[in-house]
Amino acid sequence: MKRFIGFIKKEFYHIFRDRRSLFILFGMPIAQILLFGFAITNEINNVDIAILDNSKDATTQEIINRISSSKYFSVQQYLERGADIESAFKKGKIKAVLNFEKDFSQKLIKEGSATVQIITDATDPNTANTISNYTSAILQKYQQELNKSITVAYQIVPQTRMVYNPELKSVFMFVPGVMTIILMLVSAMMTSISIAKEKELGTMEILLVSPLKPFLVIIGKVVPYIFLSVVNAVIIIVLSISIFKMPVQGSLFLLGAESVLFIITSLALGILISTVAATQQTAMMISLMGLMLPVILLSGFIFPISSMPVPLQLISNIIPAKWFIIILKAIMLKGVGITYIWKETLILLGMTIFFIGVSTKKYKIRLE
Amino acid sequence: MSISVQHISKSYKDVKALNNISFEVNEGELFGLIGPDGAGKTTLFRILTTLLIAEKGSATVAGFDVLDDYKSIRNHVGYMPGRFSLYQDLTVEENLNFFATIFGTTVEENYDLIKDIYVQIEPFKKRRAGKLSGGMKQKLALCCALIHKPKVLFLDEPTTGVDPVSRKEFWEMLKRLQQKGITILVSTPYMDEAALCDRIALIQGGEILQIDTPPEIVKHYPKKLYNVGADNMYKLIETLKGYEHQYSVYPFGEFVHYTDNRSDFNSKELKLYLETMNLSNISIEITKPTIEDTFMELARL
Numbered sequence: 001m002k003r004f005i006g007f008i009k010k011e012f013y014h015i016f017r018d019r020r021s022l023f024i025l026f027g028m029p030i031a032q033i034l035l036f037g038f039a040i041t042n043e044i045n046n047v048d049i050a051i052l053d054n055s056k057d058a059t060t061q062e063i064i065n066r067i068s069s070s071k072y073f074s075v076q077q078y079l080e081r082g083a084d085i086e087s088a089f090k091k092g093k094i095k096a097v098l099n100f101e102k103d104f105s106q107k108l109i110k111e112g113s114a115t116v117q118i119i120t121d122a123t124d125p126n127t128a129n130t131i132s133n134y135t136s137a138i139l140q141k142y143q144q145e146l147n148k149s150i151t152v153a154y155q156i157v158p159q160t161r162m163v164y165n166p167e168l169k170s171v172f173m174f175v176p177g178v179m180t181i182i183l184m185l186v187s188a189m190m191t192s193i194s195i196a197k198e199k200e201l202g203t204m205e206i207l208l209v210s211p212l213k214p215f216l217v218i219i220g221k222v223v224p225y226i227f228l229s230v231v232n233a234v235i236i237i238v239l240s241i242s243i244f245k246m247p248v249q250g251s252l253f254l255l256g257a258e259s260v261l262f263i264i265t266s267l268a269l270g271i272l273i274s275t276v277a278a279t280q281q282t283a284m285m286i287s288l289m290g291l292m293l294p295v296i297l298l299s300g301f302i303f304p305i306s307s308m309p310v311p312l313q314l315i316s317n318i319i320p321a322k323w324f325i326i327i328l329k330a331i332m333l334k335g336v337g338i339t340y341i342w343k344e345t346l347i348l349l350g351m352t353i354f355f356i357g358v359s360t361k362k363y364k365i366r367l368e
Numbered sequence: 369m370s371i372s373v374q375h376i377s378k379s380y381k382d383v384k385a386l387n388n389i390s391f392e393v394n395e396g397e398l399f400g401l402i403g404p405d406g407a408g409k410t411t412l413f414r415i416l417t418t419l420l421i422a423e424k425g426s427a428t429v430a431g432f433d434v435l436d437d438y439k440s441i442r443n444h445v446g447y448m449p450g451r452f453s454l455y456q457d458l459t460v461e462e463n464l465n466f467f468a469t470i471f472g473t474t475v476e477e478n479y480d481l482i483k484d485i486y487v488q489i490e491p492f493k494k495r496r497a498g499k500l501s502g503g504m505k506q507k508l509a510l511c512c513a514l515i516h517k518p519k520v521l522f523l524d525e526p527t528t529g530v531d532p533v534s535r536k537e538f539w540e541m542l543k544r545l546q547q548k549g550i551t552i553l554v555s556t557p558y559m560d561e562a563a564l565c566d567r568i569a570l571i572q573g574g575e576i577l578q579i580d581t582p583p584e585i586v587k588h589y590p591k592k593l594y595n596v597g598a599d600n601m602y603k604l605i606e607t608l609k610g611y612e613h614q615y616s617v618y619p620f621g622e623f624v625h626y627t628d629n630r631s632d633f634n635s636k637e638l639k640l641y642l643e644t645m646n647l648s649n650i651s652i653e654i655t656k657p658t659i660e661d662t663f664m665e666l667a668r669l
Contacts, residue, residue, distance in 0.1 A: 006469030010458065017457045202453035206512075209417045209447040211439070212470045365438075367419040 003212055007220035014194065015224060025190070029182045029232050033239050036174040044130050049096040050077040050088050057105035063116070066142060067098070072134050089121055096120045096131045164333040175240040176328035177301030180321045182236065183259065184266045184295055187229050189287035191270035195221055196283035199274075205367065214365050222267045229263040230256075249335025258331065258345065262324040265348055268355035269320070275362040295321040323347050369428075370395045370520055370551035371416065376425035378411055385411040387574040388425070393553060393567075398546045400565030401555040402663065408574040409555040410450055413524045416553070417447045430519045430551075443471075446518035448509050450525040456498030460489055460508055463497050464515060471516030481548065482511045485541055503534030510541065514550075521545065523554040527561065539564050559660035570663050577666040582659055589657035589665060591615065592633065595623040597651040598642065607645045611638070618664055625661055626652075 016022065049067070053060050068075040079088060079097070088094045099117035101107070108114040118135050120128040165172045195218070198204040207217055237255070240246035248255060269291065277283035296302060298312060299321035305313055316322050323344040330336045330344075338345065371393035378386040385408045393399040401409050414420040416429055418438035426433065432440040454463045464486075468475045479486075489507050492500065497508060506526055513521060523542075527535040539561060542552055546566075554565070562568045563582045570577040570585070578585060598604040604624055608617045615629040628638075635652040642650050 003470050003472060006466060010455070010462070010466050013458055013462065014455070201456070202449055202451045203455060205419060205449050206447060206453050206467075207470070208419060209442055209445065210467075210470050211443045211472065366421065367414060368421075 011224045037171045048076040050094045052079040052099045054102045055104035059105040171244040187266035188270035192273035192283040195274035233259045250331035265352040271359040373427045376422045400568040402562045403571035446513035446521045448513045461493040467512040468515045520551045562659045591627040594626045595655040598647040599649045
């Protein structure tokens, strides 16, 4: 036991003397949370639009008023001719144009229908989609108000309610994702690099020719990073609660326990990487390419898994991050207990055991 | 018997690193493996320290088999790899304490063993190992390899890249350690260090050329050896190599070591030849062969 403690002490010396890594270790989560929370967002606010009003009557004026008074849009420009639409878009500022047809009001009253064209700049498809949805919603609402006096024989009234995230804050979606990425990165990359470092500098050679069991060397490498990762997880959660008002509906204890489980999964992955990587550089490349990309792209963090092609959906199942994100969202936003997420927990646990098993098998007690 | 090596062979892909090597090292002996780079010295060390597995043959260290009993060996040997392999970001003191701890001992417990060496680096004990000079690093590495009082000490080229004064000191330390009953297996490419060992094995291309005490090895030198000197060293070598009766010509310090292939060699005859080839200040004296001469002679065969 004394040997083991001595080894862990040495690991902490390494960690605290490498100022640059330490800065990355604790600076990265804070920077990422703030970046994702403030800058990267799916919400639209104050989108600049232009109006081409060919009829200029009371109805179109009312619609324009409603649109510009919503917080989503700000009317920047009134166009005179249809030919101006193209150039308005090309300047880049205008994201959408509303084109009212001639005699809008008259047609609406006499013929019962009038057309307004919504043209959006789809260079950013997500935003374009959101803009067109929001405008349609405003138009629809106005139409309902117009029809209030008339009783329609049959009518379907959709009543939408957004649960768990009623304000549709995208930070609620990013926090679990960022937390997953950071824990994965810190745990897997840092351990694999630190084990590869011993190999690269030749100290592994001396450690092997010592009574210290190889198994203990690995555990000794892992323990300090469990500690650091937990600190990181706490920083992320505290930041997201205090700055972004992220709710934690479920039990904090369960959240902590699941986080520790995921940290161990990532550490096991890190050990696995270190059994194949001989240098720090290789370990880093494998961690970045092999872990970061799948975590960002295939875990459902940014792109919903349900809209992926089937093969990718299948691949996403073997990515531990996917399951952890599901667990995090369930605990933080839905406030469920272990009875609802035991399946995901079990999958993570199984993966951890598998990674540890493979790395123990692959771990070398000699040099080759 | 402290180390016993029987018919060990080892290859890396197509390269044969060790070919049927056998030798034995007695308890308390200072045994040297002498050979150039790539002779297979490091491979042999790694097999004996249980880091590599030999393809053929068997070996025991301190009575333990390198394959079946590798765990016991790891408890009882000290190993200093050829490359400096301590933690560069830890101080001298922390490195020493760390290695004492993982061997389940303390610095105080075996301090008498390392005292002579440690006092020399003690003034720098708060310095990080990476910032030490080459000689200091070697002393620290030796301390770390000794801290658990090993029965057998493996030193792989401990003096490579170390200045001559430190090299001399290092060998004096080894002599003192030997007196404390530690068996030492040391490898070196420097032939002058070989004379300081009890017995040496000359090794080249993965094969042992000869094993004996340094005086015996020199005694076996088959020819009369001459120190030949002249003003123009380069021309002297070229000229001697062109001499019809030359057997071997090697530069050796400020002289050339020359052997003749005739038994009735006459130095006057050679002097005359050299003079006709426009060399001046010629000196020819008989000299005692060194281990290096023996090695070169054996390596020729």
